[in-house]
Every structure is written in structure tokens, then in C-alpha cells.
Amino acid sequence: MIRAAILAFDECYASSVGGFADLLQVANAHLRRQQGTAAAQFAWRFVSPSGEAVVASNGLQLQTHRLDPRECYDLVFVPSLHYGGRRRFDRVLARQADACAWLVAQWHAGAWIAANCTGTFILAQTGLLDGRTATTTWWLERQFRARYPRVDLQLRPVITEAERLICAGASASYLLQAIRVIERFVGPAIASQAAKSMLIDVSQTSQIPYLPLLAERTHADSLVQRAQHWLQHNMARELRISELAAALAVSDRTLIRRFRAALEQTPLAYLQDLRLEAARALLETGDQRVDAIAAQVGYRDTSSFARLFRQRIGMSPGAYRGRFQINPAP
Known part of the structure; x- marks a missing residue:
């Protein structure tokens, strides 16, 4: 026994x-x-x-x-x-x-x-x-x-x-x-x-x-909050840190420093996570082609997107859709 x-x-x-x-x-x-x-x-x-x-x-x-x-x-x-x-x-x-x-x-x-x-x-x-x-x-x-x-x-x-x-x-x-x-x-x-x-x-x-890529970290930095909202509304575009800093009327260095203090990552790293989370949601709920999803979240090169997705999520976009898609088509 x-x-x-x-x-x-x-x-x-x-x-x-x-x-x-x-x-x-x-x-x-x-x-x-x-x-x-x-x-x-x-x-x-x-x-x-x-x-x-x-x-x-x-x-x-x-x-x-x-x-x-x-x-x-x-x-x-x-x-x-x-x-x-x-x-x-x-x-x-x-x-x-x-x-x-x-x-x-x-x-x-x-x-x-x-x-x-x-x-x-x-x-x-x-x-x-x-x-x-x-x-x-x-x-x-x-x-x-x-x-x-x-x-x-x-x-x-x-x-x-x-x-x-x-x-x-x-x-x-x-x-x-x-x-x-x-x-x-x-x-x-x-x-x-x-x-x-x-x-x-x-x-x-x-x-x-x-695992969610965007950790739920609360902070009171209004500058970083504005930066997050700006990135959420512009993530499909090709972006540079200088463009975001200019939109917020601060220097690149100040923006990066404040972002690290509030979220423990850089603005570009946050943007990458934002894009990948959006891609996951699209894979789970829709039937768009992977290249269309990549473009919709800001990646023009589908192979680079797929490589990054596998690196961060642990499986390919297609495999992720196969496992997590809600109500897949028969």
C-alpha cells in the first residue's frame, strides 16, 4: 500500500x-x-x-x-x-x-x-x-x-x-x-x-x-501613463523612442529613466510586449492570416514576427492559435 x-x-x-x-x-x-x-x-x-x-x-x-x-x-x-x-x-x-x-x-x-x-x-x-x-x-x-x-x-x-x-x-x-x-x-x-x-x-x-507579457504594475507616474496610452494607440506604426519623447515633450533619457522606474522596462520593450499581447488576442478570437496579424500589430516582416513570437511565447503563432483559439471554425 x-x-x-x-x-x-x-x-x-x-x-x-x-x-x-x-x-x-x-x-x-x-x-x-x-x-x-x-x-x-x-x-x-x-x-x-x-x-x-x-x-x-x-x-x-x-x-x-x-x-x-x-x-x-x-x-x-x-x-x-x-x-x-x-x-x-x-x-x-x-x-x-x-x-x-x-x-x-x-x-x-x-x-x-x-x-x-x-x-x-x-x-x-x-x-x-x-x-x-x-x-x-x-x-x-x-x-x-x-x-x-x-x-x-x-x-x-x-x-x-x-x-x-x-x-x-x-x-x-x-x-x-x-x-x-x-x-x-x-x-x-x-x-x-x-x-x-x-x-x-x-x-x-x-x-x-x-503568462501575460504585460505585468499589472501599478504606478503613479503620469508621464509614463501618458506614454503607455500613446503607445497603445500607435503600436501599429513604425516607432522610434525619439518620436514618443517628442510627443510627450521630454528628452529620450528622461522618458527611458521614468519608464524603467515605473515599469522596470524600456518603452520599446513595453511596445514589443504590447504588440505581442495584441497578436495573441487576435489569434485567440479570429481567423486572420498570421501575416495580416503581424502587420496589424506593427510588424512588416512576418518571419521576424513569428520568430519573436516563438521566442517570447514558447510556440509558433499557428501552434498558439491551435491550442487557444476560442470557438475554432469546424
């Missing part, structure tokens, strides 16, 4: 908690079919520091068993938790001291630990990720790096694995994470069958196509 503990706590996502167990259940069905009832199967228990019922973020009440320091597991899953704002999130994390100590003890006893999405913050608080590779949900990157500077945070991969510590990106990636765990414990054949049964696309290995 492969003993698994699924950690539950108030504000966790019920889909993450229950969905991970569902995948283990599917794996068990394939194990029995392929290897008979004597095959080593997953057995799981929902646990919490108090052993009392916890309330998931959607209001669902989950019954749990109390953490027992004498009980050792082969696998521990830390689900994602709802982010209800920074202060609320900080309070939730502050309540996890007992869970963190238990996770450290389980890992030292030989358990694998899988943390999903915001659950990686809890795993990082244990110190186990210090000096090791990890990933998390892309939109909390800055918070994660500020809190845990010793963790080697990588946002390109959907899944990272380092010394029995498996981290995953945004919440729905628990599906891919569960498949990885199944593979590690019972082999690739059962993992592949479980993935196919649940229609899980295991080719999704990178978060890059999902």
Missing part, C-alpha cells in the same frame, strides 16, 4: 484537495485491471493539524484526521489555497506553523511532498525549498520571490521536481502533478492510462504560453 496524506486547511481549494485523490483512485483502478488486486495501490487520508472539519474556499466542509507525528506517509499533497488579498493570505500562511513542522518531519522520514499553486508558499515556509528549484502560480511571482529569496523559482515549467519535492503552477495543474506522482510511484504505463482516462494533456509542460 502506498500511503498518501492530503493536507487540508481552511481556505483551500476543494477541487485541488478532492481532485488529487480522484486521480489516485483512477490510478488504482488501472493498477487492479493491469496487475490484479494484489498490486500495491494508493491509500489516502485527508489530514489537518487539528483533525477537525475544515471549510474550503467555496464553503464545502471537509472532514479530516488529526496529524499524528508517529505516522509516516510515502506521499504528502499540499493543495492550493484561495488568495483573498495579501493580508488575508498572510494570515492563512501564519496559521500553518504546525503543518510546516509536520511536513519537514515527513520529508526527512522519506516522504515525497507535492505542493500545488499557492500551496507552494506553505512548502517554501518549511525551508525545504531553499536552494532548490520550485514553481508556483505565475501571478504571485513577485510575492513569492520577496518572501522566499533562497528558493530557485522557475516559472517556465508547469512542474518542478527536486529531491522528492514536486511543485506545480496555477491550481488546475494539480492534474498534471498527480500524473507525475503516479508515474514516480507506479510507473509511466499506469500514469499514461490515468491521464488518458481523465483527458489530461500531458504535453502541457510549459507555463510560458499562459
